[in-house]
Amino acid sequence: MTDLPEEGWLSSDQIARLAAAGARPRPAGAVVEIGSFRGRSAVVLARAAGSVVAIDPHAGSDRGPQEIEADAARGDSDFEVFHANLARFGVADRVRHVRSFSADAHGDVTGPLSLLFVDGAHRFGPAREDLRDWGRRVAPGGVMLVHDSFSSIGVTLALLAECAGSARWRYVGRSRSLAEYERRVDAPTAGERARDVARHLAELPWFARNVAIKVLVVAGRRRWAERLGLDPDARWPY
Numbered sequence: 001m002t003d004l005p006e007e008g009w010l011s012s013d014q015i016a017r018l019a020a021a022g023a024r025p026r027p028a029g030a031v032v033e034i035g036s037f038r039g040r041s042a043v044v045l046a047r048a049a050g051s052v053v054a055i056d057p058h059a060g061s062d063r064g065p066q067e068i069e070a071d072a073a074r075g076d077s078d079f080e081v082f083h084a085n086l087a088r089f090g091v092a093d094r095v096r097h098v099r100s101f102s103a104d105a106h107g108d109v110t111g112p113l114s115l116l117f118v119d120g121a122h123r124f125g126p127a128r129e130d131l132r133d134w135g136r137r138v139a140p141g142g143v144m145l146v147h148d149s150f151s152s153i154g155v156t157l158a159l160l161a162e163c164a165g166s167a168r169w170r171y172v173g174r175s176r177s178l179a180e181y182e183r184r185v186d187a188p189t190a191g192e193r194a195r196d197v198a199r200h201l202a203e204l205p206w207f208a209r210n211v212a213i214k215v216l217v218v219a220g221r222r223r224w225a226e227r228l229g230l231d232p233d234a235r236w237p238y
């Protein structure tokens with residue numbers, strides 16, 4: 001994909017899903033991205049949806065695989081490249097950047113959301129807060145997309161806690177680790193909730209495979225990880 005920032009972790013099938021969700025008719029409301037990094041997903045969403053609120057503190061923390069601790073120089077560099085990429089790819093006037101942690105940014109967005117893309121901190125606590133506190137702002141009929149689903153342990157546990165079989169969300173499906181949810185319009189029946197739980201449980205073998213791949217990568221056993229399905233060109237399963 002040459003007309004997008006190269007850095008980032010979205011694969012081409014995930015870009016297609018994000019773009020389709022952004023372009024589809026949805027209820028009125030803001031399009032919000034949590035976790036922008038250097039702009040790859042923000043450019044996709046801005047082109048598809050027309051305007052995006054991009055929330056990222058660019059503190060260098062919770063940035064990528066095994067990059068949890070804050071690092072101001074790393075964050076400032078991401079901030080500069082993010083804004084340069086918005087200009088370079090022609091969407092600077094369609095993206096409003098809120099340089100805050102997502103939990104502190106609720107006052108920067110007014111009204112309901114029509115689309116929420118969650119790709120910020122992947123640890124269980126903040127990931128769960130994003131799904132719960134930002135998720136409840138998505139209007140009925142709106143969409144939520146979550147990256148690193150059934151791949152990151154924290155994100156997956158947060159999804160199981162907040163979304164599986166919930167009254168609020170219907171699991172639509174995924175492109176690799178990009179999961180898509182629809183905000184329910186009507187209250188689900190007990191049968192619909194049970195089916196939604198079953199659909200989440202059916203993803204657990206794929207989750208186990210991703211965790212095993214990560215363990216092997218960290219242990220320096222890339223060849224074995226590739227035998228389990230890790231893309232030889234990828235550093236990590238997405």
Ligand SMILES: C[S@@+](CC[C@H](N)C(=O)[O-])C[C@H]1O[C@@H](n2cnc3c(N)ncnc32)[C@H](O)[C@@H]1O
Binds near residue numbers: 064
């Ligand atoms: C995996 S990257 C996002 C990748 C981006 N969506 C893309 O496609 O290129 C995670 C980003 O989340 C940001 N982040 C970390 N903690 C956050 C938080 N609490 N709220 C919002 N963003 C956060 C990091 O600064 C980092 O840029």
